[in-house]
Amino acid sequence: MADNTLLEIRGLVIQATSYPPGEPPKEVTLVHGVDLTLQRGRVLGLIGESGAGKSTIGLSAMAYGRGGVRLTGGTITLNGREIRLASPAALRSLRGREVTYVSQSAAASFNPAKRLMEQVIETSIAHGVMTRPEAEARAVLLFRKLGLPNPETFGNRYPHQVSGGQLQRAMTAMALCPKPDLVIFDEPTTALDVTTQIDVLAAIKEAIRDTQVAALYITHDLAVVAQVADEIMVLRHGRMVELGETAQIIKEPRQDYTRALVSVRSLEHAEKPPAPPVLRIEGLTARYRGTHFDVLKRVSVELPKGQTLAVVGESGSGKSTLARAITGLLPPSSGRITFDGRELSPDLAGRSKDDLREIQMIYQMADTAMNPRQTVGTIIGRPLEFYFGLKGAARDRRVQELLDEIEMGKGFADRYPAELSGGQKQRVCIARALAAKPKLIICDEVTSALDPLVADGILKLLLNLQAIEHVAYLFITHDLATVRAIADKIAVMYKGQVVRYGQKSDVLAPPFDDYTDLLLSSVPEMEVGWLEQVIAHRKMESAGN
Amino acid sequence: MRLPFSALLGLSLTGLFLFIAIFARWIAPYPIDLAVGGVWEGPSAKYWLGTDTIGRDILSRLIYGGQVTIFVALASSILAFSLGSFLGFLAAVKGGLVDQLLSRMVDLVMAIPSLIVALVMLSVLPLNLTVLILVIGVLDSTRVFRLSRAVAVDIAVMDYVEAAKLRGEGQSWVIFREILPNALSPLVAEFGLRFIFAVLFISTLSFLGLGIQPPLTDWGGMVKENKDGLIYGKAAALMPAAAIAALAISVNLVADWVLTRTSSLKGGRGG
Incomplete structure (x- = not known):
């Protein structure tokens, strides 16, 4: 059925000019000869980590390259016409008419x-x-x-x-x-909360089915694309790794890389037995200055020594505010924070150097958490110098030990953050926190900006370090797969309140309260047809009510 | 790395001016205050740029005058930057009352034209180089305050600054080790521009008679001395004026080049 082919890409090569700081500009090849065929009315999922070239390939379907990106080789045939070298006028009549685009951040x-x-x-x-x-x-x-x-x-x-x-x-x-004949969906649900994502996903899927439009669905989340796509193409470093029907990719991936992607969420962690708390929060209420609205309402939780408390909720639920209150950045209006047997002063200025040292923080965006003008050695070395007075060779030795602990080895101490990958940056931030020998590390969405495989590595590292250093984690996240992987206790937050709290096995087992049920059932599962089941289940429930 | 032509021109001219200013004593063909020729002689092999209102060699006076102009401008710019950027960073880091107080004080100073403030202050205070540098430096520091506060406010909300505060670092570490290195490139570009303003400001003051006092001279003062010659078609006043313009343009070219290389301020790599 050759006439049913909408889009055919053969040997696509895409190049760009990169400007490394302090070096002459150089040519980089983003996509190395990718082939792709899309039939009318079919949905092809493009999946891969950041830098895999999935968005770049997606946009090439309308012969478009983002700033500095050039489509330098191969053919792109849309509706039987070659469009890679088409004139601007021809492209103008095609874009927004035959091919349209849905971006990540509406x-x-x-x-x-x-x-x-x-x-x-x-x-x-x-x-x-x-x-x-x-x-x-x-x-x-x-x-x-x-x-x-x-x-x-x-x-x-x-x-x-x-x-x-x-x-x-x-x-x-x-x-x-x-x-249009073709819609390019570029991570349309990535920026949304998990409970919102499911509605949007269902709406998109239904609209695609009803309008019989063909689509390229770009995402880094295999579980999401499995709900929407007929076929999935796995990409890595601008090359195709595997192409197959959705069920085949999910159930029996042929390539090692795809297998790794499929199994990425299967990290499990046995819950530790109850222990005396290192951190106890009682009736914590807080609001931002100049507002009349409590962002935290009587929050009470405990975190046992050397264990992990996961704080879960969607954006705006107050979980990051909880972290700010514990660190002293936002003094609470009422409530008590007891740490290691002593009550902490509500604001930063009233805390001793040891109070500060024993509570460390790791941020979501490792990029902004490190001073771009300091070397890794300085970043990790400063807490050593500041808290323990280590200088010179002794400090350098300890920095190297810490680098070894985060599995980064030699030669990194002289590098600047810009010279590290996303996962390495987050590891350096972990090392900086560890350098202070803390009893508690607050991890604020530390894996959500990372690719799944890299995030997996970070979680494994955190678990290993916990076993060695006996440090407790307050782990803030919106991702329930991460929670399963790392938590001993869980607190589910909603609108500034803890709506469910307890040991992991208790929280994740029925009976659920309404919100926890919604949250848990909204996490996409790596299974074809999961979306329909959930939607059908919810319709049934609301009909029952 | 290839330098654009404009930057190359700016750098070499600025370098030339500095070289001449530093080695003025050995370069200048005649002493600064000796009448060696006739009044308002035209350029000749003996006096390359001619002579001035009382027969002094203009080239030599330009060279010595450049020394004074550049020294005073440099000293006052350095003062303006030390004061302005420190207070600007402090306001950004501290926020709240400190920020309000400093910012409103700066607003107050900026609300009055600086030339008028300078004229009033200089007519009351004793006229010497130190006072001149202090007055220009303090007045200019308000502009630097504005810029450095704006730059630092952006940096102060970064997680690494928060991390430093959580570590328990003092104010000076936060300012000098976390913020300053990241604010440096826009400030360096601004330094060039403020330096030019200082040159123009001194020249203006000297032209009005409240700047550099004889026997020292500067370019603005030389324009004043020779301005009457313009009526008789004598070009003597144009020489120092051209020198002021040349210095301003060459430093500006350098500042432009630095600014286009700054990625943080303009959000890109520039041209």
Whole structure:
């Protein structure tokens, strides 16, 4: 069925110019000869870690390269026409008409000064596909299909008046409005909370099915793409690793790399027996200065010595605020924090050097957590110097020991953060925390900015270090797979309150409260058809109520 | 790394000016205050740029005057930067009342044109180089304060600064070790620009008679001395004016080049 082929890419080579600091610009090849075929009405998932070239390949389907990126070789055939070397005018008539695009961050992609309707129908009108009333009617139809509230009037709102999940769906409507042949979805649910992601995912899937549009679905999350795609292509370093039907990739991956991706969430950790607490928080209530709203409401939790308490919740649930209150950055308005048998002063200024030393923090973004003008040696060495007065050779020796502990070896002490990979940066941050010989490390979403395999490595490292150093972790995360992997105790937070708290085995076992149930059932599972099951289950429940 | 032509030109001219200023005593063909020729003689083999209102060699006076101009401008810029950036960083790190107090004081000073403030201060205070440097330095530091506070506010919210605070580091570590190294490139570019403003400011003050006092001279003062010659078609006043312009342009070219290399301030690699 050759005439059913929508998109055919052969031997695609994509290059870019990179500007390493202090060096002459150089050419790098991002994509090395990738082949790809997409039939009409099919969905192909492109999956890989950051730098795999998945977005770059996705955008090449409309012969587009982001700033500095050039499509230098191969052929891209769309609807029977070669488009890689097509003229700007030809590309203009194709983009936003035959091929449309849904980006990761809808909030950053909408014009805040225009109503949603204006933006959703803009391309359809600009390309002369339909008249304004037709386009508006189609937009309303799409709003309804995508499950947006009040589809008739939804378009009258401004982007800031709707939630992130709704905005992402509005963007999908925008992409589908001109009846394109192909939609490129570039990580459309990655920036959303797990409970929102599932709704958007279901809406996108239904819309794809109803409109019979073909799609390239780009993501780093295999469990997500398994719900949407007919076929999956696994990419790494700009080369194809494996291509197959979704069920085959999930169930019987042929390549080692795919196997690693599939099994990445299977890290398990046996719960430790109860022990006396190193940190006890009682009735903690806090609000930000100048506001009249408690971000934390009477939070009480305990963290046993050398164990891990995972604090789980979606964004805005107050979990990072809890960390700020414990570290003293945000003095609570009431409540007590007892650490290692002594009560901690509510604000930073009232704490002793030992108080500060024994509670360390690791941040989500390792990039901004390290001073770009300091070498790794200085970053790790400073706590040694500051808390223990280590100088010169003694300090350098200890820095090297710590580097060995985080499995980074020799030669890193003289490097700057910009010369490290994402995972290495986070390891250096861990080493900096360990250098202080703390009793408690607060880990604030430390793996959420990392690729799954790298994140897995970091979690394993943290578990090993806990066994060696007997340090306790307060582990803040929104990812339940991470929680399963690392926690001994769990506190589920919702709107500033702890709604469920206890040993891991208790929290993760039924009966659940409503919110925990929602949270747990929203985590995508690596299984074809999981999404339908969950949606059907929820419909049944709401019908039952 | 290839230098753009403009940067090369700026660097070599600035270097030339500095070289001449430092070795003025050995380069200048005549003494600074000796009448060696006729009044307002034109350029000749003997007096390359001619002579001035009382017959002194203009080239020699330009060379000595450049020394004074550059020295005073440099000293006051350094003062302005030490004071302005320290207070700016402090305001950014401390925030709250300290920030409010410092910022409003700076607003107050900036609300009055600095030339008028300088004129009032200099007519009250004794006229010597130290006072001149102090007045220009303090007035200029308000501009530096604004910039360094703005740059530091962006840096102060970075996690590594928070990490340093959580470690228990003192104010001076946070300012000098965490913030300063990251704020340096925009500040260096700004230094070039402030230096030029200082040159122009001194020249203006001297032109008005409140700057450098005889027997020392500077370029602004030389314009003043020779301005009457313009009426008679004598170009003597144009020589120091051209020198001021040349110095300003060459330092500006260098500052531009530094600024385009700054990635943090302009969010890119520049041109």
